[in-house]
Amino acid sequence: MAMCEVCGNDYDLAFEVHTQGAVHVFDSFECAISKLAPICEHCKCRVIGHGVEVDRHWYCCAHCARSAQGAAAREIRDRAPA
Structure with missing residues (x-):
């Protein structure tokens, strides 16, 4: 064991x-x-899915990345365009 x-x-x-x-x-x-699991640098939840990385910072979703990074993450999306 x-x-x-x-x-x-x-x-x-x-x-x-x-x-x-x-x-x-x-x-x-x-x-x-x-x-x-990494911790989202904005909301502090565990990043269990794919997450988002911006300038070596991890976020659980695009919203948190944009909220924390502002203009640096403006183009970040949770889904790729079809």
Whole structure:
């Protein structure tokens, strides 16, 4: 069994996530998200989907990017044009 690094649960179905040269052990996706998902720099929620990056800053959506970055993010959209 392996111990989750977030909640400490010793669980037989724990899994590893290999990222940026490190190995992490979790017992659930919830714990993995709480440890690894970036935080929106505007509203502070976890960026679980694709998110938006502007000048090396992460946002959960285009609205937050535009709100925080102003003119630098004016063209950011949540969807690509059809």
